[in-house]
Amino acid sequence: MEQPAIFSATLGLSHPWQITAVSFSKDEKRMDITIDFAHGxxxxxxxCGKEGIACDGENETWYHDNFLQYATYLHVRVPRIECCCCGICTVERPWSREGSRFALLQ
Ligand SMILES: [Zn+2]
Known part of the structure; x- marks a missing residue:
C-alpha cells in the first residue's frame, strides 16, 4: 500500500515498526494512525545502542495539531526491549525527535 509508506517516511518509521491502520475523517480534519511492531x-x-528483543509493549497516544494538515492521533504500541546490558528499556519513538510537534497525551 502506498499511503502507509508515505506516513512511515514522514514519521521516521522503519522496520520493525509497522503502520497497521490509517483512517481519515474529512469532516473533522482528523487522522488516526495505528502503529505496532512485529512480534519478536x-x-x-x-x-547503549545494542540490539534488544522486544518483550512487551505499552500503549501510548500521541497528538499533532497539524500533521499533513490534519489533527493527527498516533495510537502506538511502544515496545519494551530486554537489553543484555541495561535490562528492560523502552525504545526511542522516532516521531518524537527534536523539532517534531507530536506530544504524548497519556
Ligand atoms: Zn542497553
Missing part, C-alpha cells in the same frame, strides 16, 4: 523483533537500546 529487535530494536536498538536507547542507552
Amino acid at each position: 523483533s529487535t530494536f536498538t537500546c536507547p542507552t
Whole structure:
C-alpha cells in the first residue's frame, strides 16, 4: 500500500515498526494512525545502542495539531526491549525527535 509508506517516511518509521491502520475523517480534519511492531523483533537500546528483543509493549497516544494538515492521533504500541546490558528499556519513538510537534497525551 502506498499511503502507509508515505506516513512511515514522514514519521521516521522503519522496520520493525509497522503502520497497521490509517483512517481519515474529512469532516473533522482528523487522522488516526495505528502503529505496532512485529512480534519478536529487535530494536536498538536507547542507552547503549545494542540490539534488544522486544518483550512487551505499552500503549501510548500521541497528538499533532497539524500533521499533513490534519489533527493527527498516533495510537502506538511502544515496545519494551530486554537489553543484555541495561535490562528492560523502552525504545526511542522516532516521531518524537527534536523539532517534531507530536506530544504524548497519556
Ligand atoms: Zn542497553
